[in-house]
Amino acid sequence: xxxxxxxxxxxxxxxxxxxxxxxxxxxxxxxxxxxxxxxxxxxxxxxxxxxxxxxxxxxxxxxxxxxxxxxxxxxxxxxxxxxxxxxxxxxxxxxxxxxxxxxxxxxxxxxxxxxxxxx
Numbered sequence: 001x002x003x004x005x006x007x008x009x010x011x012x013x014x015x016x017x018x019x020x021x022x023x024x025x026x027x028x029x030x031x032x033x034x035x036x037x038x039x040x041x042x043x044x045x046x047x048x049x050x051x052x053x054x055x056x057x058x059x060x061x062x063x064x065x066x067x068x069x070x071x072x073x074x075x076x077x078x079x080x081x082x083x084x085x086x087x088x089x090x091x092x093x094x095x096x097x098x099x100x101x102x103x104x105x106x107x108x109x110x111x112x113x114x115x116x117x118x119x
Contacts, residue, residue, distance in 0.1 A: 012079065012102065019076030022068055030069075057119040066119075070112035078105035 037043040056062035078101040085097045 008102075012075070015072060015075035015105075016079040018068070019072035019074070019079075022072045023076060026065070026069060027073070054119075057116070063116050063119065067113050067116040070116070071109035074105040074108040074112075075102075078102055 033043055034048070038045050038048065057066060082094070082098050082101050086094055090097060
């Protein structure tokens with residue numbers, strides 16, 4: 001299993017890096033708008049109504065963005081949890097922890113993609 005993880009490490013780092021980018025750029029902006037701008041009245045609440053959200057989800061580019069917003073941060077979280085385990089003395093059990101965390105991220109990503117496709 002360790003050999004497989006070493007072969008997949010570049011792919012995992014790619015997903016991890018994209019999760020950081022998505023989490024930093026897009027989710028921060030989303031939280032700023034939804035958490036601060038709408039309650040303060042800077043952005044009209046009708047900008048986030050169902051019709052506009054549905055039109056975003058029915059567009060192919062919008063679906064790709066939504067899938068990326070959900071799936072890629074899961075890989076970031078899985079990778080951070082793996083390295084947190086290693087940093088706290090879990091290097092000897094990494095062969096068990098890493099596949100479990102990456103399997104959770106894979107299942108979550110597949111579920112997110114299926115959910116976005118079904119919109």
